Each structure stands twice: as structure tokens, then as C-alpha cells.
Amino acid sequence: MTGGSDARVTSVGTAAYTVPTDAPEGDGTFAWDATTLVVVTVAAGGRTGTGWTYGPTACASLVDGMLSGVVVGSDPFDVGGTNLSMRRAVRNAGLPGVAAMAVSAVDVALWDLKARLLDLPLHRLLGVVHPHVPVYGSGGFTTYDDAQLAAQLEGWTAQGIPRVKIKIGESGGSRTSRDLRRVRQARQVVGDDVELFVDANGAYDVGQARRMAGRLDAEGVRWFEEPVTSDDLDGLRRVRDSCACDVTAGEYGYDLTYFERMCAAGAVDCLQIDVTRCGGISEWLRAASVAAGHHLDVSGHCAPHLHVAAAAATPNFRHLEWFHDHVRIESMLFDGALDPSGGWVGPTDAPGHGLTLRRSEAEPFRV
Numbered sequence: 001m002t003g004g005s006d007a008r009v010t011s012v013g014t015a016a017y018t019v020p021t022d023a024p025e026g027d028g029t030f031a032w033d034a035t036t037l038v039v040v041t042v043a044a045g046g047r048t049g050t051g052w053t054y055g056p057t058a059c060a061s062l063v064d065g066m067l068s069g070v071v072v073g074s075d076p077f078d079v080g081g082t083n084l085s086m087r088r089a090v091r092n093a094g095l096p097g098v099a100a101m102a103v104s105a106v107d108v109a110l111w112d113l114k115a116r117l118l119d120l121p122l123h124r125l126l127g128v129v130h131p132h133v134p135v136y137g138s139g140g141f142t143t144y145d146d147a148q149l150a151a152q153l154e155g156w157t158a159q160g161i162p163r164v165k166i167k168i169g170e171s172g173g174s175r176t177s178r179d180l181r182r183v184r185q186a187r188q189v190v191g192d193d194v195e196l197f198v199d200a201n202g203a204y205d206v207g208q209a210r211r212m213a214g215r216l217d218a219e220g221v222r223w224f225e226e227p228v229t230s231d232d233l234d235g236l237r238r239v240r241d242s243c244a245c246d247v248t249a250g251e252y253g254y255d256l257t258y259f260e261r262m263c264a265a266g267a268v269d270c271l272q273i274d275v276t277r278c279g280g281i282s283e284w285l286r287a288a289s290v291a292a293g294h295h296l297d298v299s300g301h302c303a304p305h306l307h308v309a310a311a312a313a314t315p316n317f318r319h320l321e322w323f324h325d326h327v328r329i330e331s332m333l334f335d336g337a338l339d340p341s342g343g344w345v346g347p348t349d350a351p352g353h354g355l356t357l358r359r360s361e362a363e364p365f366r367v
């Protein structure tokens with residue numbers, strides 16, 4: 001063990017980077033041409049742990065102003081205790097949203113630090129259930145033309161990834177004919193043996209989503225993500241009752257109560273959790289247990305490399321979103337990016353989560 005059992009966290013650092021996308025990206029309810037990554041580093045015993053979240057630069061201010069005071073001086077082996085202290089520290093600021101993203105980035109950095117202090121890969125520290133973590137290709141933005149969509153889908157199938165997801169619900173659900181045409185195109189490109197997923201990002205109303213679900217079933221679509229807003233738990237359940245596709249949601253879950261309510265409402269067939277929003281790896285494990293209590297699988301949302309160790313350690317884990325935008329950023333800015341060939345990634349034997357920020361590559365994007 002490095003640093004001895006009396007090691008204390010000596011510093012918390014933050015940095016934000018905004019990386020332009022490689023083409024305009026959009027879904028049913030949002031469009032963007034750049035993505036901001038807030039990176040948190042924590043140091044103890046001569047080692048550094050790194051975490052991040054895909055949130056606004058306000059996450060960095062919140063870490064600096066409200067969290068570093070409770071993290072500096074904490075025992076790096078007591079991540080759960082520090083996570084609780086952080087959530088208490090933001091009580092009056094409000095946990096859901098920016099604060100939860102900030103807590104998540106610090107929590108992941110602390111888990112990475114603890115594993116590095118023990119010279120262990122993070123998945124070994126957490127305990128492996130699944131040595132292979134299945135992934136699905138995710139992108140298929142509504143802003144893509146037919147050629148861009150086909151090229152992206154062909155890229156994933158060429159890598160042997162047997163699951164792909166595209167965005168539908170274009171322009172707030174007002175272009176359902178184009179949505180269906182793109183779904184048919186996607187099916188044609190990937191063939192019948194690849195699982196086809198869609199994500200409407202909450203763009204449809206319940207009646208529209210139920211009508212779309214029938215059409216998606218006919219195309220063999222397996223996964224219908226956020227057919228209606230994930231705030232409408234009864235609406236999700238009504239869509240779910242009307243179709244064969246799995247209805248899924250959960251990416252905006254910032255606390256355990258959110259996940260419990262979603263599961264208890266019978267709103268989803270698979271619960272999505274985002275380790276960079278839910279409260280970090282500490283809360284991921286608890287949220288996955290909530291889902292397990294409802295006999296549900298969980299799926300990792302975005303930020304693919306930060307999910308791998310936690311995914312490997314989660315019994316009811318289904319798959320991880322290999323999201324085009326974040327895969328590109330993590331491959332550009334970090335050493336240790338993984339290869340999804342064959343449709344899965346395996347955690348490496350490197351200490352911690354195995355990712356190291358390439359500061360000189362990242363510097364031009366710093367904001």
C-alpha cells in the first residue's frame with residue numbers, strides 16, 4: 001500500500017474542457033456542437049485519482065467552493081463516508097443537477113485514488129461479476145443525413161458490435177415520418193441480426209409514443225428509450241404496456257429516490273444509470289441494488305470509460321452505452337481508452353480505472 005493507512009486527501013483540483021463535436025449533433029429535444037467535460041483530481045499518498053462529468057463549468061465551481069473543504073483531509077479509503085459528507089454539504093444548494101454531477105466526479109476520482117493507493121485495478125477493488133462488459137454503439141443523431149448515419153452504423157458493425165442505437169423524435173416529435181424512415185434505413189444497414197435501439201429523448205406525447213411503438217415493434221426494435229419525458233412515470237408505463245420493445249429511462253437520475261420511484265412505478269424494463277450524474281460509483285452500486293430489488297437490469301448511460309469497473313461489479317448489469325460523442329472525447333483526451341471490438345470491453349490490469357488525462361492534448365480545449 002502506498003502512503004500508509006494514515007494517508008489523507010491533500011488536494012482537490014478541477015479543470016473544464018469544451019470539445020467541439022465532429023459534426024452537428026442533435027436528438028428529439030436538444031442540439032449541440034460542443035461538449036464540456038469537468039475533470040476532478042484528488043491526491044493522497046503520492047497518488048492521484050481522476051474523475052469527470054459531462055456537465056457545465058458550474059460543476060467545477062461547485063467542487064471548488066462547496067466540496068473540496070470536506071474532501072481535503074478525508075481518509076481516501078473511506079469513500080462512502082466522504083460521499084455522504086459531500087451530499088450533506090450541498091443540502092441547501094440542492095443535490096439534483098449540477099451538485100450531483102460535481103459529487104459524482106469527486107466520488108469517481110476518490111474510487112480511482114483508493115484503487116491506485118492499493119495498486120489495484122478498480123474492478124478488482126469493487127469485485128468482478130462480469131469480466132466482459134457488453135457495449136452498444138450509440139449516436140445516430142437526428143442531424144445526420146443518410147450517408148452519415150449509414151457510415152456510423154457500418155463502423156460499429158465492422159467492429160462486431162451487435163447492438164446499435166439511433167436518435168428519433170426529431171424536432172420535438174414533429175417529424176415521425178422521417179423518424180420511421182431513418183429506423184428502416186438503420187435496420188437495412190445493420191441487418192436483422194443486430195439489435196436496434198431508439199432513443200426519443202422524451203420528444204413524444206403518450207398517444208404518439210404508443211402509435212410509434214407499434215411501428216417500431218414491426219421493425220424489430222428492441223429498446224425504446226424515453227418515448228415520453230422521463231418525468232411522466234405513468235406515461236412511460238402506459239407506453240410500456242402497449243409494446244414489445246423494452247421501455248427505458250433513468251439518465252436524469254441524480255439521487256436514489258428518483259430511481260426507486262421510477263422502478264416502483266413500473267415505468268421501465270431496464271433502468272439507465274449514469275455514474276457521472278447519480279452520485280458516482282458509490283451511488284451507482286446502490287441504485288443498481290434498487291433496480292435488482294425490482295427484478296430489473298441496469299444499463300450504463302454515456303461516459304463509457306468511467307462505467308466499466310462499476311459495470312463489471314454489478315450483477316444485474318445489461319450493457320454500456322458506447323456513445324459516439326463521449327467515446328471520441330475520452331479517446332482524444334485520455335491514455336487507456338478501450339477497444340469495443342466484438343461488442344464488449346474488458347477492464348484492464350492498470351491501477352485504478354486505467355485512464356490518465358493527457359494534459360497537453362487537453363490544454364487547447366481548456367475553458
Ligand SMILES: [Mg+2]
Binds near residue numbers: 199225226251
Ligand atoms: Mg438517452
